[in-house]
Amino acid sequence: MTEPTDTPIPLQAAALIADEASRAPDKPGVYRMYGEDGSCLYVGKAKSLKKRVVQYAQGRFHTQRIGLMVSLTRSMQLVVTASETEALLLEASYIKKLKPRFNVLLRDDKSFAELMIRRDHRAPQVRKHRGAHTIPGDYFGPFASTWAVNNTLNTLQKAFLLRNCTDSVYESRTRPCMLYQIKRCSAPCTGEISLEDYGSLVDEAEAFLRGKSRAVISRLSQEMQAASDAMEFEQAARVRDRIRALSTIAMETSVNADGVAEADVFAVHLDGGQACVQVFFYRASQNWGGRAYFPRVDRSDDEGTVLSAFLAQFYEDKPVPRVILSNIRPLELELLEEAFAMKAGHKVEISQPRRGNKKSLIDHALTNAREALGRKLAENSAQSKILDEVCEAFGLESRPERIEIYDNAHIQGTNAVGGMVVAGPDGFRKNQYRKFNIRGEDLTPGDDYGMMREVMRRRFGRLVKEEEAGEETERPDLLLIDGGAGQLAEVLAMLDEYGLSDITAVGVAKGPERDAGKEHFFMRGKPPFMLPLKSPALYYIQRLRDEAHRFANGAHAKRRSMDIKKNPLDEIEGVGPGRKKALLHAFGSAKGVSRASVTDLIKVDGVNQALAERIHGFFHR
Structure with missing residues (x-):
């Protein structure tokens, strides 16, 4: 680390930090430094808050960058902790939440998937898990990729025949499901295997995940040999398939890591x-x-x-x-x-x-x-050149750090969804994608302009409220709208309404016969224009638009699928999960419930006269 340097700081910042130093306690804690616009500049911890702030007040910094940070400081907040250890943990929490400009910052942080064997059910379930360990059970992980955890889960089902169905499905089964037929589950739900024997399979799976793969495979080999000696060749073949599945995943994950449990x-x-x-x-x-x-x-x-x-x-x-x-x-x-x-x-x-x-x-x-x-460095070099061309194409003063791309998806106005995709110098920021379920009651089905207006109102109305409340926000430098002059006009109207007219917005209309490469671009105060056919900026914008289209269509398909699966019983007041289950057991389906008389409905557990009449009335109104 470089030697400290004495750097003069502006009078305003010097007076502020000197005042804080006079009142700072000689105790461990965390300090936060804020700029003129209220954004957090830096979060730090100290064994003694007083000594650390005094260092800043005296202008003793390790780098010019820290000197710049101090010169921009307009307010400070101090939090005392019981120890420096607690201060370290609190500092990390603040940095992840506030994303200060002058801190080393972990970006694109996502939770990792784990495998969990639930232990709060008589037939333990194996499944993928993310988040806190609040459910009783055994957790194994983390797995660095979704593919890895899915592959391991698939192998466990093949090798140990463990269930992955929900408890409600388990309780409602009267005969084995398809997974039993294809040898992926032992079907404890219908008694095809005793709970004691199923528990043995669970214990084997746990042993395998704890690294005892050789012992598990050895025991299965003995079981296969015994079945073969007894001329039970089908059973021997099933055990052989289990061994193959386990051997495959054991080889994929094996490393020379002796002593690294x-x-x-x-x-x-x-x-x-x-x-x-x-x-x-x-x-x-x-x-x-x-x-x-x-x-x-x-x-x-x-x-x-x-x-x-x-x-x-x-x-x-x-x-x-x-x-x-x-x-x-x-x-x-x-x-x-x-x-x-x-x-x-x-x-x-x-x-x-x-x-x-x-x-x-x-x-x-x-x-x-x-x-x-x-x-990464090679990609950034190419990306920088592309962003320079985007700047030139749309007249931006500097490379855009945040680009937001919008698209809508619907079928004749139904299940309408707006999608927002975010990109920057480092590529797509998928953790910042947003979907907007269009719910405006005054919209005419298929009104693309009205849908875009609602999306813009919700996106930028929220942005303005968060800024007024002093919350951390990130304004886009460039908006790309999938559409022509009409959609762009709605976007510009919303930006003007919220005082954000300085944000550059561009409409991207598909060319004649929707040919890629013949897109027309629309901007405020400019006639429509096109980009050269082989322009890297054009290819880049096409990629952004296609990603927004993919995201919006995916959100629309998911919403449509959920709408199709919706049960009409969910709309009846007084019919909760328990009564819904009882009705479906009694009549087989929602259609069967719709045909039942009030007298038949009363016979179902939990359904009284008033509720039976309400259910009957719902289907015969």
Whole structure:
């Protein structure tokens, strides 16, 4: 890290920080620095808030960047904590929530999928899980990709014949479902297997997921041989198929990770002012996948600073393993270990292996980090050139950091949905996509202009309210609208209404016969124009429009599917899940309920005279 430098700061900022220093307590805690527009500039922790703020007041900074941050500060907020460990955890929480401009920031953070064996039912269920561990059961993960967890779940069903149906489906079965017929479930719901034998299958699955795959496969091999010796060849073939399924997934996840029962492996690589952190998850001596992250950093940040900030934010909402391996030593290693142990409820060790199998795992992660960052830098170079062309095409003052693309989807006005897709210099930001279920009662079915008007009102009405409330928001630099002059006029009217006329909006109309490459573009105060056929900016806009179209159509199809599946009994007041289930059991379907008389309805448990008349009246109004 560079030596501290004495940097003069503006009088306004100096007076503010000096005042805060005079009142700051000599206790551990977290401080937040805010700019003139109310946005958070920086979140930091300190063993002594008073000493840290005094350093800022005296103009002693490690980098010019921190000096700039202090010069922009217009207010500060201090929070006292019981210890520096608690301050570290609170700091990570604030950084993820507020996304301060001057902090190392973990971007594109998503929860990871896990496998869960539920233990709160007499026939435990295996399923995919995300989020907190609030349901009693055994959790296995994390899996770095949806494909990995789905593949493992599929294999478990083949090998151990565990159910994945919901409890309501389980309780309502009177005969085995299709999964039983294709040898994917042992059907404990209908007694095709005893609960005791089913419990043995569950225990085998748990043992396999805990890394005892060889023992499980060995036992199954003995069972297959016994069935073969007894000339029960069909049973032997079924066990053989189970062994094949387990062997396949065991080979896919096997690594030379002796002595690494449970660990997360991190490798940091810096280049060109950017960083990549590659993480791999090892559980039960198996590699359960990995992912490359590209946190926002400053050129002055070193690898130890980046890794320390990254780890604190990464584990803010994720379970912490007992061992964390990394290619470099993070700053404040002991403090991180103490904070993670407090959070996890068990000892956590962070180490930098120098030799052996653990060093091999680190080297493997570092190779992936270098390759991933190399690809990222190459992509960014090409992306920068494309965004420069977009600037020129639409007269923007600078490269757009946030582009929002809008499209509507419906069938003759029914199940109308508006879709918003977000893109930036780093590609699509899928965690910021939004769908708008069109619900305006005054809209004429198929009124595309009215739909666009509603979407814009909801999107930017909310944006303005959040800004007025002082909440963190992000304005778009460019709006792309799937449509021509009419749709654009509605968008511009909404932007003017909310005082956002400085946001550039462009209508993208499909060309004659909807040919790609012949799109016409509409902007405020300009005649319609086209882009050169081989323009990279044109290809880029087509990709953005196609993604918005895909997203809106997908949301529309999902809404239409839910509407088709809707049961008319759900619309009757007084018919909850219990009574609905009783009615369907009694009459077989909603259609059967519609044909029943009041006298027949009263015979159903939980249905009195008044409710029977209400149900009958609903179907015969």
